[in-house]
Amino acid sequence: MNKPGYxxxxLSCTTIGALFSVLSASTLMIALPVIMKDLNAGMGIIMWTIMGYMFSLTILxxxxxxxxxxFGRKKLYVSGFSLFTIASLFCALSSTGTELLIFRMVQSVGASLMIANSTAIITDAFxxxxxxxxxxxxxMVVSVAAVIGPILGGFLINFGWRNIFYINIPxxxxxxxxxAISLREMKDTNVDEKFDFSGTFTFTFGxxxxxxxxxxxxxxxxxxxxxxLLFSIAMLLIAAFIYIENHKEYPMLDMRLLKTRLLAFAYASTLLNGIARGAVTFLLIFYFEGDKGIDPITAGILLSPFAIAMMAVSPVSGWICDKYGARILSSAGLLVSALGLIGFMKISTTSSMGTLVLCMIITGIGSGMFFSPNTSAIMSNVPADKRGIAAGVRTMFNNAGMVLSIAISMAIISTSIPPDAMQSLFVHSHVSSASIASNQFIRGLRTAFTISFFFSLFAALISYLRGPAPNWNSQSVS
Structure with missing residues (x-):
């Protein structure tokens, strides 16, 4: 039994972890152009410090x-916290872009250990x-970190970009x-079960x-x-993974998580929302610091309305979800996000900040309406011994969507503007609004936001089509 107050x-332990990981990511995002110049790193290395990190999270x-x-959640969560902290120190000491990328990948292992366990720890306790x-x-706390991060990052850059990693250490x-002191295991471990090495191998590399x-x-x-070749390898390994998991006594991934309609559609809407929303902040940083020539701290402030709106709505949507369910609320949130993206589809070099702020607020409200109820729907509809993998699969789909969002958006931008002009734009070499390069960049932005809009609509439809709560006492699919 849980002791009163535990x-x-x-929640305080996992919230500090969420604050820690999101603050690190959001401060780094705003500092990328400065880091690129200081370490004389190419665009590819800088992109992979973001995408490689999310790749690792998605896979691990x-x-x-x-x-x-x-084996239990506490040990892994505490280990992740300590590894992320140590890796932050080495990131701060990096002397080349390659070194920074390597230590960011180590950070991602620590983040994976925290993220895979935090939602399950909360679900066990409440x-x-x-x-x-x-x-x-x-x-809400994640949103606070998203608000503070860009502003804090812009401020710390004045004293050297390395401080955005040093601040992680305390x-x-x-x-x-x-x-380590406060958490305890709230469920019996299943140490007699065998770990699914073949399933893990085929899943990871597939x-x-x-x-x-x-x-x-x-x-x-x-x-x-x-x-x-990579697509061919992926299809073969994923097919092998599905076969293995359907024939294992103790599979890495209980396939009922994906065969059950409520969970499958909740996961699918998570993936689609990640594709719709994953690159929005990155593109706006590109727009503010590159095309508009705004300094990092001001750009950080300009990005805050999105996170403030999400911060205000998230706890309210969680409370409403407890009373009335997740289906309508999550679906409506995705539609509201799509409404905000309509404004970004019309972005130009002369867009007013008031219009952009309004679009960020609307998109933030929609995100706040979606995330908590959708996560609650997933976590409250799986048995206690499946919460770790259920949370991990949710994070996998969310991060896979974000990786794809950035890849798709950057592919669109890179086909709209020459590589040398894009690199100059990214490192604050301001491109005049009258120039051809700037106009091409804006066209690319509009296309990327239009794709995000349609993915958000599709996510809303899939979210609404989710089914009833699964019956885990039956082997049949709900």
Whole structure:
């Protein structure tokens, strides 16, 4: 039994972890142009410090979720906190873009350990009727970090970009010790179960091949031999994974998670929303700092309305979800996000800041309406011994969507503007609004936002079509 008050202690531990990881990502995002210039790094290295990190999360989190279901969540969560902290120190000491990329990948392992366990820890600690509220509070803190991060990053750049990693260290030390002291295992571990090495291998390398093929295809040509080869490898390994998981006594991924209609459609809407929303912040940073020539701290402030709106709505949507369910609320949130994206589809070099702020607020409200209820719907409809992998699969789909969003958007931008002009634009070499390069960039932005809009509409439809709660006592599919 949970002791009174433990649920709030568990929420505080996971919330610090969420604050930690999101703050690190949002401060880094705003500093990318400065880092690129200081380390004399190419556009490819800088892009992969973001995309490689999300690649790693996408691939590792489901496997880690399964390990957590078998051996417990606390040890893995605390280990992730400490590893992320140590990696932050090495990121700060990086002298080349390649070194920074390597240590960011180490960071991603620590982040995977935290992210795969945080939602499951909250679900273990809170009763079903309060889960939406708890996840709403967690989402609200994530939004606070998203607000603070770009502004803090813009401020810290004045003292050197390395400080955006140094600031992680005291937060990480405190969070590691607080989690180690306060958290406890709330469920029996399944140490007698065998770990699914063959399923994990085929899943990991199959998904890696697929994401690499989609990314390379977007940046180069879809009919290149490496892209075709990667797609072929991905199809073979994913087919082998499905076969293995359907015949394993203890599979890495219980296929009922994807065969059950409610969960399958909740996961699918997560993926589609990631594609719709994943690149929006990145594109706006590109627009503010590059095309408009705005300094980093001002750009960070201009990005805050999105996160402020999400921060305000998330706990309210979690509370409403506990009372009335997730289906209508999540679907309506995606439609509201689509409404905000309509405004971005008309972006130009002369767009007023008031219009852009309004679009960010609308999109943020929609995101706040979607995330907490959708996550609650997933986590409250799986057995306790499947919560780790259920949370991991949700994170996998969300991050896969974000990776694809950035890859698609950058592929569109790169076909709209010459590479040298794009690199100059990205590192604050301001391109005049009257120039051909700037006009081409704006056309690319509009196309990217239009694609995001249609993905958001599709996500709303899929979210609305989710089915009834699954019956886990039956082997039949709901």
């Amino acid at each position: 649920k709030w202690i568990a 989190v489901p496997s880690i979720g399964r390990i957590a279901d078998m 009763p079903k009727g309060e889960l939406g509220k708890a996840l709403g509070v967690n989402s 937060i990480g030390i405190f969070g590691t010790f607080w989690a 998904l890696l091949s697929l994401l690499l093929a989609l990314t390379l295809g977007g940046f180069t040509k879809w009919l290149n031999k490496p892209v075709i």
